[in-house]
Structures are given as C-alpha cells and as structure tokens.
Amino acid sequence: MSSHASSSPTGLSGIAGLIGRRHLRAVFQPIVDFEDGAILGYEGLIRGPAGSPLETPAALFAQAFEEGCTTSLEHAAARTCIEAFARLNCHGKLFLNFSATALRQLTDAGRDTPALFDGTLDARRVVIELTEQSAIEDLGEFTQIVDALRAAGAQFALDDYGTANASMNLWVRLQPDVVKIDRFFIHDIAHSALKFEAVRAMQHFAQASGARLVAEGIENEADLIVLRDMGIGSGQGFFFGRPDMAPAQSLPQETREALRADHIAVFPEPARRAAASRAGGSAPAEKMIVHAPAVPRRATNNDVLELFNRQPELHAVAVVEDDRPVALINRRAFMDRYALPYHRELFGKKACLQFANASPVLIEQSMTVEQMATLLASDDQRYLADGFVITDNGRYAGLGTGESLVRAVTEVRIQAARYANPLTFLPGNIPISSHIERLLSHDAGFYACYVDLNQFKPFNDQYGYWQGDEVLKFAATVLADACDPTRDFLGHVGGDDFLILFQSETWLDRARRAIETFNAGALRYYAPADRMAGGIRGEDRHGNPAFFSFVTMAIGCVRIAPGDGAQHNSEAIASLAALAKRRAKQESMGLVVIDSNDSAALVPAHGEPVAAAN
CATH class of the missing domain: 3.20.20.450 (EAL domain)
Structure with a gap:
C-alpha cells in the first residue's frame, strides 16, 4: 500500500x-x-x-x-x-x-x-x-x-x-x-x-x-x-x-x-426546423425529379437539336462527363438561337457547350427542404427558367424545374406550419389537435380558449404586414406569459387566431390579464397622431370610408368538464371555442365563457354555423 x-x-x-x-x-x-x-x-x-x-x-x-x-x-x-x-x-x-x-x-x-x-x-x-x-x-x-x-x-x-x-x-x-x-x-x-x-x-x-x-x-x-x-x-x-x-x-x-395530479402534461414542442423536416419527408428532391437523357461533353449542337425534336416534353438537357453534370442547355433559349438565320449551318457541328450554361444549379437528392429554400432567396434566379440538375452523390440523376422547386418548398412550408407557426414558432394545428385529443382521452377538465384580435385587418392594411407581424408576435408573447407552461397549452392556429387549452385553476385571471396587457401594449404600434385620434381611418370591406378603433384582444372560452371527454373530439372543441370567440368580439370586456353541455349556449347567434372555424 x-x-x-x-x-x-x-x-x-x-x-x-x-x-x-x-x-x-x-x-x-x-x-x-x-x-x-x-x-x-x-x-x-x-x-x-x-x-x-x-x-x-x-x-x-x-x-x-x-x-x-x-x-x-x-x-x-x-x-x-x-x-x-x-x-x-x-x-x-x-x-x-x-x-x-x-x-x-x-x-x-x-x-x-x-x-x-x-x-x-x-x-x-x-x-x-x-x-x-x-x-x-x-x-x-x-x-x-x-x-x-x-x-x-x-x-x-x-x-x-x-x-x-x-x-x-x-x-x-x-x-x-x-x-x-x-x-x-x-x-x-x-x-x-x-x-x-x-x-x-x-x-x-x-x-x-x-x-x-x-x-x-x-x-x-x-x-x-x-x-x-x-x-x-x-x-x-x-x-x-x-x-x-x-x-x-x-x-x-x-x-x-x-x-395522482389530474392535469395532463404539456409536452415540449420541437423547434420549427425539426417540424419542417418532419413535414418534408426524408428526400424531397426525389419527388420532383424528371428522369431525362443527358448528352456527353463531346456532343454537337445538332445532337442536342435532334434530342429536343425527338422528345418535345424536355425543358432542358444536361451535359455530362464521366456521369457528372458539367453544363445545362435550356430548350427555349437553345431553340430561340437556332431559329435565327444561318445558325444551324454555322453552329450545328460545333460543341454543344457553346450554347450551354456552364455553371448550372445542382441539387443533391438528399438535400433538405430548408437547403433548397435558400435557392429561392438567392440572387441567381436562372434556375427558375433553365431548371436545375439533380445529382446522386455527385452523379447525374435527372432534372428539375423551377416551378417544381417553388411548389415543393411551398407545400412543405404549408405542411410545416401545421406543426409550428413560422412567425411565432408556436405549435400549429396538428399539435393543437393532438393535445386536445390527449386531454379528452384522459377525461381531464380544461378550458378551450380561442383568441382573436379585433380590428387587426385595418391595422395591417394601414401599417403593412411587417408591423402587423410585430403585433402578432407581441400577442404571442403576452399569451405565453399568461400560461403555465407545464399545465396550459398555447398554439397558433394562423393569422391572428390563437388557441389556449387551460388547465390552470387560475385560468380566468390569466385570460383577463392577457387581454388587459395586450390592449395596453398594442397602442405603442400606432403613430402618435393615430393614438391621439383614438384609431385609424380606412375603408370597410365594402369600400366605404370608416373609422377603426385600436386593435384589442378577444377570448372565447369553452368549459370541458372532467369526465365529458367521450362526448367531444378535437374538431368539435375548436368549433365551439370559435363560436365563443365570435361572441367575445361583441363584448366590451372581450371575454365570453360557455359550457360545452349548455344547450342554450350552443345555439348559434345571428345564424352563424357552429362548425365555422373563423
């Protein structure tokens, strides 16, 4: 030792x-x-x-x-x-x-x-x-x-x-x-x-x-x-x-x-990037690939012309060397040049690279949607007309069009927004529905509160979308502060519509505080002159001059009692909350509470359909 x-x-x-x-x-x-x-x-x-x-x-x-x-x-x-x-x-x-x-x-x-x-x-x-x-x-x-x-x-x-x-x-x-x-x-x-x-x-x-x-x-x-x-x-x-x-x-x-706590946990939601990836699938580039023949680097312009004439549906043709793309020839640009006098006689037997784009856009099959989306924001927009080349580990796999790229990115972003709103990063419709179903399946009591902003459209029209987005982000912050993140679920349905699934015992005080905080804070988004005037002037939906007061928050709440879960589903809960929201927009306090089992409360007001979502 x-x-x-x-x-x-x-x-x-x-x-x-x-x-x-x-x-x-x-x-x-x-x-x-x-x-x-x-x-x-x-x-x-x-x-x-x-x-x-x-x-x-x-x-x-x-x-x-x-x-x-x-x-x-x-x-x-x-x-x-x-x-x-x-x-x-x-x-x-x-x-x-x-x-x-x-x-x-x-x-x-x-x-x-x-x-x-x-x-x-x-x-x-x-x-x-x-x-x-x-x-x-x-x-x-x-x-x-x-x-x-x-x-x-x-x-x-x-x-x-x-x-x-x-x-x-x-x-x-x-x-x-x-x-x-x-x-x-x-x-x-x-x-x-x-x-x-x-x-x-x-x-x-x-x-x-x-x-x-x-x-x-x-x-x-x-x-x-x-x-x-x-x-x-x-x-x-x-x-x-x-x-x-x-x-x-x-x-x-x-x-x-x-x-034995009877409230249901609010599961933490993944970040927007993860939601977009989940919505986009594993290899989105594969879905837009156009399987098309390519021509070798030594091919002539006549060879390209013959290929375009033989396959009129081709929007472009790739030029390859050792199976790797080196250039791209757009059909329309090529045919327009060949239509000029004597071009076929002068250039037909010359190398096809003469009329090719020697630096085409290359997209690897495994590229994510977010990576492809960066192309939409790039300064070089030639791919929208020329198309682009899709590769598999650097080797030629096929072609893609600018239209298919825009469509793929748009579809994935729309799908991703169902998981997480891209502006506020709050959970979207799919997580909202999932959490409602969890609450119902456990027969947990909760309050479904639909949140809307009064006079938001006139504000958006007057101040622009950038300022409108700032108001929406402010609303999201206020609502998040009003929630207990371990008990209350906050989601962004879209636009100026939000949904809170309250399990907090102090839910009513939290909702009232959110309305008061938002209504006071929203004033700072107006110009001093509009604050002095009490609102803004604009046009109503019929094109008539109108005066619109400040943006305010309205919350319509539906009480789902413990044990009542079997009587409802997520769509019905959201529809009932939307009904309560429409009524809240008519109240000076901006808050209405109805019971899901109160038949009188469920009668549509002014003939509006209960199933309407907005």
Missing part, C-alpha cells in the same frame, strides 16, 4: 482499513412505480464515516482509485448494502451498482453461483446495475457473466443510459431487464423538446426489447408529470426521497398527490 494510503484522512489505513473495520455505511433511495405510487425497490449506495473527508461516494472512489482498490471497494459496498437491506427488512428489489471489471471478478469458474449471493438475500430480489465506469472489451465473454447472474435469479440493468459507455450496442447485445435513463435527459425534460424526443426514442426501443425504463434524477413535479404522461413506468430522484439509512416504506402524502 502506498504511503499516501497509510496516512488516510480517516486514520484508518485508507480504503482497505475502512473495509476491514466495516466503517462503510449503506443508504437507500426509493424507486417508484408511477401508476400507483408504490415503492418497487431501492438503489443501494455507499457512504464513508459520517463527518470524515471520505463520507461521500465521490471521495471514497477517488481515494480507492489512488490506492488501486476500486474493485475491492465495489464488492465491499455491495456486501454492505445487502446486509443492511436484509437487516432492515426492506421490501421490493435492491439495485446494486457494479463496473464491468467488478462484475467479472464476481464470477468464478469453479462456482455455480456468483460470489455475491451467499444466502443473506434472495438473488431474485437483486438487480445488478452496470455502471459507465469502465468499457467492456469482450462483449461475448461479458454476456456469459450476465447469464450467470440471471441463472442465479438476479436481474440485469444498464445504468446511466445515454452517456459514456451505456450504448445501444450494449442494450442489443445484453438485453437488460431494466434500463435507467441518465439524469441528464430527465432534468428539465418538461421544457426541453430535444430531451423529450431522446427519451421517447428510448421508450420506443424499450417497448420493442421488453425492458423496463427507470427515469433517474427526478427533482420536480413538472418533469414527473411529463414522464408519467408519456408512459415511462417508474423513476427515482430527490422528488421521491434522498438516500437514507432508514428508507421509508411509502411516499410522503404530497408526493403521492403529485403522482
């Missing part, structure tokens, strides 16, 4: 002394079933002597690394946890952490059962967690170690999944019974779309492989509710309890109430 070890801070001859004198302590943290709040088991953790420099596990293992006895500490920690777990008569499973190296030394060729199981605790109550501390050099050999643990009755788990050595490769090869998601992905998942999507991907694979997921590091109710509602079955973290020498047999009342 090193001299450093012999003078350990505890005065107990280092880690070996702590182990020999049994000065290690076991503490336990509960692992909880989200469905009923039951404690499934505990993770056993190790601590050094209380109040000493080696009390924390980080300090213990750092010292053990210096002394070269990390594996011995792991084995001693496991024995300490097993003995304490049995002595305390804890129920459920005991989760124990091991590195690959420590697990390898637990199995002995001369033993039928790993050395860990000596009868103190039934092996069927133990879950062995493989930590990220060391890589596995020989997975084939390690699979035999896992098989031996399972043969003894224990279950096997991957710990800290998503970081370091915890990889998809291990999941596939070792087929764990349990996978514990690293706390990095869990912390703040209620507000992180990327973490949400990462955990959802793990969830899909867990369902395919039959593994149980445990979310580590849960510290607040918002993250818990998101995990619960997305279908993660269990978890652990400070929200349920800190590691303790005397583990509780049940959860505190406030924690059980959080698990």
